[in-house]
Amino acid sequence: MKKREEITAQTKQNIIDAFWGLYCEKRIEKIKVRDITDKAGYNRGTFYEYFTDVYDVLEHIENSLIPTLDELPPVSMPSGTIGMPLDMFLKLYEQNSRYYSVLLGDNGDPAFASKLKNSIKPTIVKVFADKQNVDQIELDYIMEYTLSAMIGIMSYWVKRSEHLTSEKLFELIFRLMEEGVMKQLPR
Amino acid sequence: MKKREEITAQTKQNIIDAFWGLYCEKRIEKIKVRDITDKAGYNRGTFYEYFTDVYDVLEHIENSLIPTLDELPPVSMPSGTIGMPLDMFLKLYEQNSRYYSVLLGDNGDPAFASKLKNSIKPTIVKVFADKQNVDQIELDYIMEYTLSAMIGIMSYWVKRSEHLTSEKLFELIFRLMEEGVMKQLPR
DNA sequence: AAATTATACAACATGGTGTCGGATTATTCA
DNA sequence: TGAATAATCCGACACCATGTTGTATAATTT
Numbered sequence: 001m002k003k004r005e006e007i008t009a010q011t012k013q014n015i016i017d018a019f020w021g022l023y024c025e026k027r028i029e030k031i032k033v034r035d036i037t038d039k040a041g042y043n044r045g046t047f048y049e050y051f052t053d054v055y056d057v058l059e060h061i062e063n064s065l066i067p068t069l070d071e072l073p074p075v076s077m078p079s080g081t082i083g084m085p086l087d088m089f090l091k092l093y094e095q096n097s098r099y100y101s102v103l104l105g106d107n108g109d110p111a112f113a114s115k116l117k118n119s120i121k122p123t124i125v126k127v128f129a130d131k132q133n134v135d136q137i138e139l140d141y142i143m144e145y146t147l148s149a150m151i152g153i154m155s156y157w158v159k160r161s162e163h164l165t166s167e168k169l170f171e172l173i174f175r176l177m178e179e180g181v182m183k184q185l186p187r
Numbered sequence: 188m189k190k191r192e193e194i195t196a197q198t199k200q201n202i203i204d205a206f207w208g209l210y211c212e213k214r215i216e217k218i219k220v221r222d223i224t225d226k227a228g229y230n231r232g233t234f235y236e237y238f239t240d241v242y243d244v245l246e247h248i249e250n251s252l253i254p255t256l257d258e259l260p261p262v263s264m265p266s267g268t269i270g271m272p273l274d275m276f277l278k279l280y281e282q283n284s285r286y287y288s289v290l291l292g293d294n295g296d297p298a299f300a301s302k303l304k305n306s307i308k309p310t311i312v313k314v315f316a317d318k319q320n321v322d323q324i325e326l327d328y329i330m331e332y333t334l335s336a337m338i339g340i341m342s343y344w345v346k347r348s349e350h351l352t353s354e355k356l357f358e359l360i361f362r363l364m365e366e367g368v369m370k371q372l373p374r
Numbered sequence: 375a376a377a378t379t380a381t382a383c384a385a386c387a388t389g390g391t392g393t394c395g396g397a398t399t400a401t402t403c404a
Numbered sequence: 405t406g407a408a409t410a411a412t413c414c415g416a417c418a419c420c421a422t423g424t425t426g427t428a429t430a431a432t433t434t
Contacts, residue, residue: 007381007430007431008380008381011381011382028216029215029216029242032420032421032422033421033422033423034420034421034422042382042383043382043383043384044383044421044422044423045382045383045384045385045423045424045425046381046382046383048422048423048424049381049382052423053422053423055216081369082368082369104297105297106297106298106301107297107298108297109297110291110292110293110294110295110296110297110300111293111294114293128372134371134372137350137351138359138371140343141340141343141344141351141356141359142359142363142368142371142372144339144340144343145336145339145340145360145363145368146336146368147339148335148336148338148339148340148342149332149333149335149336149339151335151339152331152332152334152335152336152338152339153328153331153332153335155335156327156328156331157328163324164324164328169328172325172328172329173332176329176332176367177367177368177369178367178368178369178370179366179367179370180363180364180365180366180367180370181269181329181332181333181364181365182268182269182364182365183365183366183367184321184325184329185315185321185329195411195412198412198413219389219390219391220390220391220392221389221390221391229413229414230413230414230415231390231391231392231414231415232392232393232394232413232414232415232416233412233413233414235391235392235393236412236413239392240391240392
């Protein structure tokens, strides 16, 4: 006989897992509470003991995937170069690729990309911090450019089941950031 | 007395406009058919004469915003440089900023970004075409990087109500692409 | 082992969906 | 012109999903 807390934690997790199975296959608007509880093996009413609606489940999952400042993965890069946030970002993706590929994909949640960007921003700000001669507005644009590019290429990477080693990918992004796109296309 | 076709075209447009008004304010899952027809001044049943459901309206709008190959805006740039697709992209954004800022925003549709990328891809392929020494796989990654960065920074631009001239923005992106991110941060 | 607490369920009222047939308005053609 | 035809738009219907409430059952406490 299991403890109460373990049971409810298990139930909640079962609901989450059932939801995620469905979310990987179809758009969230096509997922009914009934579908989830059927798949998880509970009564429909039980769902509402844990979540307010289908979107609440997604939010729960998303929040567990957004690193807070203090729990960002440790980096092995010297600070002050683009290598630092890049290394951190890559670790995040490696840890959560199963989820990121869906959340950042075509049936994903556009708000999740924003949340992710905001959680990474402070690290990049640090890299840019000692660059004094740049206009703040321009810096914001460069920030958005950098974050979008990183998220874009890494999403592509996990979607392609990582058919490049993470070292190769790191190398490539580093070069793209340091030297620009066109320099990577010789001839 | 107006012609039949004009009336129905008008009705359809009224429904689209009403939908868009709501879509700018809230997530699509909160938009009911009833809300749309109330705002447009029709019976709820009339909606189904024109669209199958709420998502169908969005798809209709999206399709009208994805340029087909032959109707891409004309560019004033020499081909073979990143300036060409960049110029094209910028024109697209200027023409449709009202819609793009919403569709590519936090309450937007992640699939729309993909559609847009795919419609632009051929133009960038042209730019990359004469670069022979690069691995195809690596090229795909660079493509994704480029497209994501462009869409990201331009979405930011239209969201900020274009508080940079398009020329300034063009200049900035051009430099970021040609010389890299870090080179834009002196000191 | 009895009392207490909490989990999971069945049943209900409400509200949204999509589809009819019919009323009304515009167009066609005698 | 005006009767016949065709289409738009509407009201009503059956169905499904939602979210809530009261209750049986199982676990924990004393």
